[in-house]
Amino acid sequence: MPFKIIASQCTGCSACESECPNVAITEKGGTFVIDPKKCTECIGHFDEPQCVAVCPVDNTCVIDTSFARFQVRA
Amino acid sequence: MDAPTQQEASSIGNEIGEITQLNAVQMRCGRNSGGGTTGCGSPAGRGDIPAETWEKVKNHPCYSEQAHHHYARMHVGVAPACNIQCNYCNRKYDCTNESRPGVVSERLTPEQAARKVMAVASTVPQMTVVGIAGPGDPLANPEKTFKTFELIREVAPDLKLCMSTNGLALPDHIDTIKKLNVDHVTITINMVDPEIGAKIYPWIFYKHKRYTGIQAAKILNDRQLQGVEMLAKLGILCKINSVMIPGINDQHLIEVNKAVKWRGAFLHNIVPLISSPEHGTVFGLRGQRGPTPGELKALHDSCEGDMHMMRHCRQCRADAVGLLGEDRRAEFTTEKIMQMDVKYDVESRKIYQSNIEEERSAKTIAERADLTKCADDDSDIKVLVAVATKGSGLINEHFGHAKEFQVYELSTSGVKFVGHRPVDVYCQGGYAEERNLGTIIRSINDCHAVFIAKIGGCPRAELIGAGVEPVDLYAYEPIDKSTSAWFEAYLDRVNSGAIKHIELGDPAICRSTLISAA
Numbered sequence: 001m002p003f004k005i006i007a008s009q010c011t012g013c014s015a016c017e018s019e020c021p022n023v024a025i026t027e028k029g030g031t032f033v034i035d036p037k038k039c040t041e042c043i044g045h046f047d048e049p050q051c052v053a054v055c056p057v058d059n060t061c062v063i064d065t066s067f068a069r070f071q072v073r074a
Numbered sequence: 075m076d077a078p079t080q081q082e083a084s085s086i087g088n089e090i091g092e093i094t095q096l097n098a099v100q101m102r103c104g105r106n107s108g109g110g111t112t113g114c115g116s117p118a119g120r121g122d123i124p125a126e127t128w129e130k131v132k133n134h135p136c137y138s139e140q141a142h143h144h145y146a147r148m149h150v151g152v153a154p155a156c157n158i159q160c161n162y163c164n165r166k167y168d169c170t171n172e173s174r175p176g177v178v179s180e181r182l183t184p185e186q187a188a189r190k191v192m193a194v195a196s197t198v199p200q201m202t203v204v205g206i207a208g209p210g211d212p213l214a215n216p217e218k219t220f221k222t223f224e225l226i227r228e229v230a231p232d233l234k235l236c237m238s239t240n241g242l243a244l245p246d247h248i249d250t251i252k253k254l255n256v257d258h259v260t261i262t263i264n265m266v267d268p269e270i271g272a273k274i275y276p277w278i279f280y281k282h283k284r285y286t287g288i289q290a291a292k293i294l295n296d297r298q299l300q301g302v303e304m305l306a307k308l309g310i311l312c313k314i315n316s317v318m319i320p321g322i323n324d325q326h327l328i329e330v331n332k333a334v335k336w337r338g339a340f341l342h343n344i345v346p347l348i349s350s351p352e353h354g355t356v357f358g359l360r361g362q363r364g365p366t367p368g369e370l371k372a373l374h375d376s377c378e379g380d381m382h383m384m385r386h387c388r389q390c391r392a393d394a395v396g397l398l399g400e401d402r403r404a405e406f407t408t409e410k411i412m413q414m415d416v417k418y419d420v421e422s423r424k425i426y427q428s429n430i431e432e433e434r435s436a437k438t439i440a441e442r443a444d445l446t447k448c449a450d451d452d453s454d455i456k457v458l459v460a461v462a463t464k465g466s467g468l469i470n471e472h473f474g475h476a477k478e479f480q481v482y483e484l485s486t487s488g489v490k491f492v493g494h495r496p497v498d499v500y501c502q503g504g505y506a507e508e509r510n511l512g513t514i515i516r517s518i519n520d521c522h523a524v525f526i527a528k529i530g531g532c533p534r535a536e537l538i539g540a541g542v543e544p545v546d547l548y549a550y551e552p553i554d555k556s557t558s559a560w561f562e563a564y565l566d567r568v569n570s571g572a573i574k575h576i577e578l579g580d581p582a583i584c585r586s587t588l589i590s591a592a
Contacts, residue, residue, distance in 0.1 A: 009166075011165045011166050012154065012181075013154045013155050013156065013165055013209075013210055014154050014155045014215075015154075015155035015156060015157070015210070015214065015279075017155075018155070018215075018217075019279075019282070046282045046283075047282075047283065048282075048283065048284065050282060053279055053282070053283065053284040054155075054157070054279045054284070056156060056159055056165040057165065057166060
């Protein structure tokens with residue numbers, strides 16, 4: 001399942017953008033959004049999801065349960 | 075926090091050094107207070123800072139109290155991301171009317187920042203320093219920070235570059251900092267004991283991992299101290315900022331002072347915690363108070379030794395522009411700078427600045443002539459006095475218009491700058507704000523006198539009632555000279571038995587209270 005950013009809590013600090021190993025995070029109207037197609041939960045890259053670890057506001061980068069669990073794509 | 079007040083950025087939003095203020099102490103004979111190492115006749119304006127360092131900082135408005143009357147600086151807010159969390163910071167908070175570190179109105183791209191620098195430099199020829207101090211951490215945004223510096227270097231090689239960092243990423247970027255010829259780096263170091271650090275920093279983000287508690291504080295501190303040593307080794311000036319948090323690191327900062335001193339930092343700037351519930355910081359919500367002016371002064375005094383203590387920092391915004399105390403950032407919004415005709419002319423700037431230097435040296439010589447008088451008196455009495463001033467070292471502000479009071483300690487060793495106290499203006503648009511008068515008096519009631527250019531009958535009576543003598547005898551005259559003349563007369567009055575010297579206590583007000591009132 002990919003991560004999503006709760007826009008109302010995002011401070012727009014951009015810290016997550018440069019940490020994402022998949023370049024899945026971009027700015028949209030002052031806050032940041034995660035492209036669910038690109039998010040891999042950082043599996044295979046790092047021990048913990050980088051957006052969650054660097055985000056200054058807790059519970060802002062959260063699992064988006066509306067998507068299926070991440071599968072390695074061919 | 076909604077209505078902008080006149081005091082806004084100009085009273086609390088800037089940072090200036092005290093180096094030259096110390097000079098007044100050192101140029102006088104008599105007993106040496108505060109452990110200064112220089113006797114009479116030391117070179118004006120320099121204090122005991124080595125000549126080479128003085129050359130680098132003499133035109134830096136933040137480091138030299140004298141320079142801030144003549145030179146301007148600007149901060150560009152290109153660095154929004156941070157790699158650590160501090161309990162005194164709230165990343166969601168972003169208010170145009172607030173003047174605190176980390177607060178900005180606009181986040182700029184490096185290109186916008188460079189254009190803004192050129193726009194300001196072409197309008198304000200006395201602008202000598204460009205700094206990056208957030209709103210996050212410059213080195214958590216290395217591409218944006220260094221790209222900005224590169225762009226500025228290309229067009230304006232004469233501008234000094236500086237940055238303020240938490241130090242976590244500093245060792246990784248030290249070569250780039252050297253390569254770009256960054257003049258000064260400020261590191262905020264609040265502890266050298268990880269147990270104390272754990273109370274200040276909930277977490278850090280380091281090498282792709284979030285660390286918490288003592289482990290986080292230890293990594294942070296190791297990296298910070300390593301950074302100080304690396305900067306010193308490369309000959310890059312390193313200043314330390316520390317936030318004084320009563321009950322957490324207040325006494326510990328004496329240890330921090332020693333630790334950074336021997337590693338080669340040239341200046342230590344201990345600033346009071348700014349903390350109010352409405353700021354939404356962990357400390358604010360928890361009711362953690364900031365220090366009182368008396369507590370801050372006592373800490374400054376106990377750290378004072380052979381390293382300079384800054385006492386004049388006004389904890390400015392991360393996007394302040396212009397001379398200290400006169401924030402002009404509203405003139406240089408992105409929208410406005412895009413329409414400005416920008417011409418960067420190194421030559422005319424040089425001419426302007428050499429005129430400033432001529433003026434400065436003439437003034438310094440005149441001041442030295444005034445101050446070389448030796449005090450014969452050996453009284454132990456020390457008093458604090460407050461001064462209403464708009465700058466230039468003169469008593470030139472009306473009591474009712476003062477946005478801040480500068481506080482000086484007078485003793486037979488001389489006049490020593492202690493700090494500034496921001497206050498809510500008493501007279502607004504011709505009307506007296508009675509409720510502000512009490513707050514103003516409480517904020518300076520550890521002072522025996524207040525020097526003003528003018529004062530009305532009502533506040534005069536209230537001040538006298540509170541035991542603070544209003545002095546308007548020296549209107550528009552130099553602070554040092556006037557306060558020492560008053561002090562000599564004060565000692566005479568005490569010696570002759572006309573008055574009795576009474577020790578005054580600590581004012582029962584701290585900085586955050588004043589800021590939240592604004």
